[in-house]
Amino acid sequence: xxxxxxxxxxxxxxxxxxxxxxxxxxxxxxxxxxxxxxxxxxxxxxxxxxxxxxxxxxxxxxxxxxxxxxxxxxxxxxxxxxxxxxxxxxxxxxxxxxxxxxxxxxxxxxxxxxxxxxxxxxxxxxxxxxxxxxxxxxxxxxxxxxxxxxxxxxxxxxxxxxxxxxxxxxxxxxxxxxxxxxxxxxxxxxxxxxxxxxxxxxxxxxxxxxxxxxxxxxxxxxxxxxxxxxxxxxxxxxxxxxxxxxxxxxxxxxxxxxxxxxxxxxxxxxxxxxxxxxxxxxxxxxxxxxxxxxxxxxxxxxxxxxxxxxxxxxxxxxxxxxxxxxxxxxxxxx
Amino acid sequence: xxxxxxxxxxxxxxxxxxxxxxxxxxxxxxxxxxxxxxxxxxxxxxxxxxxxxxxxxxxxxxxxxxxxxxxxxxxxxxxxxxxxxxxxxxxxxxxxxxxxxxxxxxxxxxxxxxxxxxxxxxxxxxxxxxxxxxxxxxxxxxxxxxxxxxxxxxxxxxxxxxxxxxxxxxxxxxxxxxxxxxxxxxxxxxxxxxxxxxxxxxxxxxxxxxxxxxxxxxxxxxxxxxxxxxxxxxxxxxxxxxxxxxxxxxxxxxxxxxxxxxxxxxxxxxxxxxxxxxxxxxxxxxxxxxxxxxxxxxxxxxxxxxxxxxxxxxxxxxxxxxxxxxxxxxxxxxxxxxxxxxxxxxxxxxxxxxxxxxxxxxxxxxxxxxxxxxxxxxxxxxxxxxxxxxxxxxxxxxxxxxxxxxxxxxxxxxxxxxxxxxxxxxxx
Numbered sequence: 180x181x182x183x184x185x186x187x188x189x190x191x192x193x194x195x196x197x198x199x200x201x202x203x204x205x206x207x208x209x210x211x212x213x214x215x216x217x218x219x220x221x222x223x224x225x226x227x228x229x230x231x232x233x234x235x236x237x238x239x240x241x242x243x244x245x246x247x248x249x250x251x252x253x254x255x256x257x258x259x260x261x262x263x264x265x266x267x268x269x270x271x272x273x274x275x276x277x278x279x280x281x282x283x284x285x286x287x288x289x290x291x292x293x294x295x296x297x298x299x300x301x302x303x304x305x306x307x308x309x310x311x312x313x314x315x316x317x318x319x320x321x322x323x324x325x326x327x328x329x330x331x332x333x334x335x336x337x338x339x340x341x342x343x344x345x346x347x348x349x350x351x352x353x354x355x356x357x358x359x360x361x362x363x364x365x366x367x368x369x370x371x372x373x374x375x376x377x378x379x380x381x382x383x384x385x386x387x388x389x390x391x392x393x394x395x396x397x398x399x400x401x402x403x404x405x406x407x408x409x410x411x412x413x414x415x416x417x418x419x420x421x422x423x424x425x426x427x428x429x430x431x432x433x434x435x436x437x438x439x440x441x442x443x444x445x446x447x448x449x450x451x452x453x454x455x456x457x458x459x460x461x462x463x464x465x466x467x468x469x470x471x472x473x474x475x476x477x478x479x480x481x482x483x484x485x486x487x488x489x490x491x492x493x494x495x496x497x498x499x500x501x502x503x504x505x506x507x508x509x510x511x512x513x
Numbered sequence: 514x515x516x517x518x519x520x521x522x523x524x525x526x527x528x529x530x531x532x533x534x535x536x537x538x539x540x541x542x543x544x545x546x547x548x549x550x551x552x553x554x555x556x557x558x559x560x561x562x563x564x565x566x567x568x569x570x571x572x573x574x575x576x577x578x579x580x581x582x583x584x585x586x587x588x589x590x591x592x593x594x595x596x597x598x599x600x601x602x603x604x605x606x607x608x609x610x611x612x613x614x615x616x617x618x619x620x621x622x623x624x625x626x627x628x629x630x631x632x633x634x635x636x637x638x639x640x641x642x643x644x645x646x647x648x649x650x651x652x653x654x655x656x657x658x659x660x661x662x663x664x665x666x667x668x669x670x671x672x673x674x675x676x677x678x679x680x681x682x683x684x685x686x687x688x689x690x691x692x693x694x695x696x697x698x699x700x701x702x703x704x705x706x707x708x709x710x711x712x713x714x715x716x717x718x719x720x721x722x723x724x725x726x727x728x729x730x731x732x733x734x735x736x737x738x739x740x741x742x743x744x745x746x747x748x749x750x751x752x753x754x755x756x757x758x759x760x761x762x763x764x765x766x767x768x769x770x771x772x773x774x775x776x777x778x779x780x781x782x783x784x785x786x787x788x789x790x791x792x793x794x795x796x797x798x799x800x801x802x803x804x805x806x807x808x809x810x811x812x813x814x815x816x817x818x819x820x821x822x823x824x825x826x827x828x829x830x831x832x833x834x835x836x837x838x839x840x841x842x843x844x845x846x847x848x849x850x851x852x853x854x855x856x857x858x859x860x861x862x863x864x865x866x867x868x869x870x871x872x873x874x875x876x877x878x879x880x881x882x883x884x885x886x887x888x889x890x891x892x893x894x895x896x897x898x899x900x901x902x903x904x905x906x907x908x909x910x911x912x913x914x915x916x917x918x919x920x921x922x923x924x925x926x927x928x929x930x931x932x933x934x935x936x937x938x939x940x941x
Binding site: 274295 | 709911913919
């Protein structure tokens with residue numbers, strides 16, 4: 180049983196946390212692609228700046244002496260998400276809307292989004308330097324340990340408070356998004372526009388409003404994903420820049436334009452990365468007792484070495500593009 | 514149009530002179546050599562994007578391949594390695610690789626044996642898995658052995674660096690062929706993401722295959738194709754002069770390579786081949802209906818562009834004399850090239866060269882410039898009683914990225930065709 184608990188600690192929890200972050204980022208990318216038809220690279224910077232906004236708010240809270248029962252990062256999350264949504268709207272208004280008005284091709288918008296990435300990245304580094312920050316400098320990161328000796332495990336089940344809250348918050352927001360997309364008038368308008376923008380416009384849907392709502396949702400979710408990533412690891416200026424490609428992989432694997440696909444793709448990539456670098460010997464060790472001497476398990480038996488963790492996402496991406504370019508949920512074709 | 518180009522190049526020349534006057538001749542000469550290499554890389558992207566409309570965001574991968582190639586070819590020969598068990602172990606790994614490849618090919622042809630549908634898919638996946646395990650079982654001990662003995666890597670071949678540049682081009686061409694076969698059917702944004710993904714895979718491999726590339730431990734000094742400053746100094750030339758002479762020699766060689774590439778691709782552009790390429794770029798469906806082999810031509814141009822990138826990457830590594838896989842970043846090695854081509858003018862070779870030199874100069878001067886501005890503001894704010902700006906050194910280094918982003922967004926907004934746009938010749 181020790182092995183099972185170890186597996187849960189190392190794979191199930193870590194994979195779920197990573198998958199949640201990927202999924203939240205991928206939803207934004209996939210929605211923007213569905214409505215505006217371009218791959219929004221600057222999403223990583225929306226995530227990072229969202230995390231820095233939350234960090235500043237949390238620092239402000241502790242400076243004013245406000246003590247909260249749950250990590251401050253989660254308390255300030257709604258305000259940070261609001262600001263993140265405003266930032267996304269502002270970036271659209273300042274950089275993408277003029278290009279769209281000119282009738283620029285999606286490719287031009289993609290390049291513009293890279294320009295935005297560089298500018299925001301430069302600004303963040305200008306103000307915060309290249310160092311790393313932690314949300315838990317003034318408060319302790321609570322760790323839950325559950326004694327599992329009842330089912331015969333020598334190890335406890337371990338996860339941190341942010342991890343538990345993270346999975347909870349993601350689940351809540353995904354369900355809220357589901358109801359928004361399927362029940363509300365605006366959500367239905369969004370899906371209609373993603374299906375066929377021209378048809379949506381002639382049937383009287385306010386496309387400008389739909390575009391704004393898309394940016395609000397994408398910005399808020401990106402801010403949430405960035406903050407949660409910073410709560411789980413540390414906050415640094417290239418926080419999300421390094422994981423934007425796995426997030427794109429998640430969106431493509433799920434099917435670009437498909438919000439549910441993004442969730443599935445995010446979890447798939449998160450678990451695949453975690454499983455690929457997992458050392459199977461730790462779980463299969465009891466087998467050594469029954470295996471013959473010449474077939475003893477080596478000390479490490481992982482599918483790929485740890486250095487190649489991020490590469491797993493790219494391999495999945497390339498294989499998806501080759502075998503099923505529309506992704507799991509039949510998104511936009513390649 | 515010609516007048517405008519001449520004016521822009523004249524302005525660039527004045528800018529270079531100004532930079533040389535303010536920051537010193539040795540600094541500027543180094544930057545010029547790098548600018549020549551970047552111009553070659555930008556030409557490579559210009560044929561892929563400007564001629565062919567292919568969205569290659571994996572430039573960093575090709576630069577790394579070029580860098581690895583020149584390191585492997587020109588770094589001195591290591592007799593200790595060739596006398597050890599290393600080559601034999603590597604040979605066994607190569608055999609394992611070949612066996613694995615045969616297995617995979619066999620599985621892919623298994624429909625001839627009557628395997629169809631799901632059964633074939635299972636066979637292919639199983640074959641990949643078994644091949645991977647067989648290869649890992651041989652390469653892991655070989656890598657561990659090589660990394661533990663001697664210099665920790667296979668060393669080089671000790672050949673002339675220019676051969677290394679050629680090999681860089683060949684290696685890039687081979688990899689570009691594979692990537693092109695996989696990805697070129699994809700639509701633009703998918704192609705961009707796929708190529709970024711592949712370049713990240715290449716980076717991870719080169720960074721972590723310590724037995725082959727020495728990984729993060731870096732390889733240096735890599736020899737120059739022309740005499741080094743130290744050789745001039747040994748001949749009795751004084752310090753600064755020898756630096757200038759040596760870098761001037763390198764610059765001449767780099768500009769010669771650039772000139773040949775520019776001449777060749779301009780000839781190709783003006784000929785029927787270039788016309789066909791533009792036809793495919795502007796409307797590939799119409800081109801296909803005229804009987805042009807669109808995928809074949811796109812693969813061709815993807816390979817040609819990648820060759821130039823491989824050579825340029827090899828030149829850069831030769832020049833700085835150190836191969837450090839961890840110094841490669843998408844911003845410095847992929848996005849900057851895009852900014853060069855877009856600002857210069859996609860589809861115009863002179864535009865690409867102009868953009869490359871201009872952006873590279875902007876990139877290197879924005880740090881000292883930002884420092885000067887910060888110093889000024891800091892002086893002003895501390896005399897106003899608000900305190901000085903902390904960490905000016907590290908902050909001004911980050912300004913380069915911001916300037917790059919600013920330049921590309923301004924260019925897209927106000928000069929979307931670039932400073933020296935493509936000239937479309939219409940024969941009446």
